[in-house]
Amino acid sequence: MFTVLFDQGSDGRMYGVWLLSGLGWTLSLAFFGWWLAFAIGLVVGIGRTVENRTIAILSRVYVEVFRNIPVLVQMFLWYFVVPELLPASLGTWIKQMPPPWGAFFPALVCLSFYTAARVAEQVRAGLEALPAGQREAAAALGLTERRTYWLVLVPQALRLIVPSLTSEVMGIYKNTSVALTIGLLELTAEARQISEETFQTFAAFGAATIIYLMLALAAYQLMSWIDERARIPGTAPPARRKSLRLLARRLPEGASP
């Protein structure tokens, strides 16, 4: 069934190589996008819990805006709209970036900002789940607000939210496929191209599906490993013991067993 992957495509490369190149774009988008999203989400999530009203409101606005516009529309905004709204010279420079990068960078920015809003909500939930005594004890020790967050609150909150960050990691790698709408040839786009050239739709989509499944499994295993390492002793619900039951317990966002 998958023999088509070893046939030569219209550009002289094997179709399997097309898929691998698509996988490369998917992985780089997901990887770099994730770290940017994590960094921004951490800052915004902390911002939602600080006492300074201005910062708290700005963080809230960030989350509401980036969470409530579909990722496809955000993709179009970064790709079509932002270069037009910037000063002409800068906009032209962006529009003249050579082909893969011209789509890659808008997609990267889009996915980072979108996922960051969701990460921020998880970070906030983690911070709010900590007992008030943590903050009070830090104050009693004379730590400044910055040091309280950096040394006491954030490390604990992050250890608490590893499981819910898992679903955000899953989310960003799945959302990379939206980049095909602005012309980035990532995994799904390559699969569609192969199917259009060869009419071997089963093989093309099947191969892409298997790759996505393996990515999901890898991401899930990695996150459970991190969770096992980082978990605060005594906080784990007993149901969280078995690590190999991949899908039995991927809780949706906001669900608490």
Next chain:
Amino acid sequence: MSQLDFSVVFDNLPYLWQGLRFSLLLTAVAFAAGMVLGTGLALLQHLEVPVGAQLARGYVALIRSIPLILVLFWFFFLVPLMLGALMNGGRPMPIGGVWTAFITFSLFEAAYYSEIIRVGLRSVSKGQYEAAQALSLSTYKTYRFVILPQVVRVTSPIILNQTIILFQDTSLVYVLSLTDLVGAASKLAQLNGRLVEMYLAVAAVYLVICCTASQLVAYLRRRTQLNQNR
């Protein structure tokens, strides 16, 4: 940078409204069908029905691991084949993008709703099942009158949040060239070259609808919590 001119948006409001109506209809259909199928998938797993439970688990796992766009492509290709095999004597039956979208979103959302409902089923305390058994209610009656009403109550905020995400996801029918809100806007944008105004307007519409909806959900969540504490 040229001056922004939103008159193109206002001139084409009927067409955009038509697009938005399709988005809303698709959301409603996928919500209803997805909830029914999702409850079925969750019950198959919860009751550990032989074979059915494993199939349901595999289906949910598969759908939740691959991107929606790929699922849309799959169904766009598969549904005519399946319908053909069932009703047309083996010949593929082309049904067009609209029906594909309805079927795909229903089946896709079913996987997500079933996860939420499954978690809800687990959160109902064991005493409820035992009490239903003590009253010698049948399995059907136990779930219909005792368990599921509680599950709906506990999970409704999460289900509604998922539905807001579903509404945002319907924009992806763009890849099937359908005329939902984004599809309508992009067709207009290409027609008269006003991409900036069109996409900004669409973003604003989504922002307003989804913000309002999530405020409502937050309100609902507060109310149900209050009732539980009483």
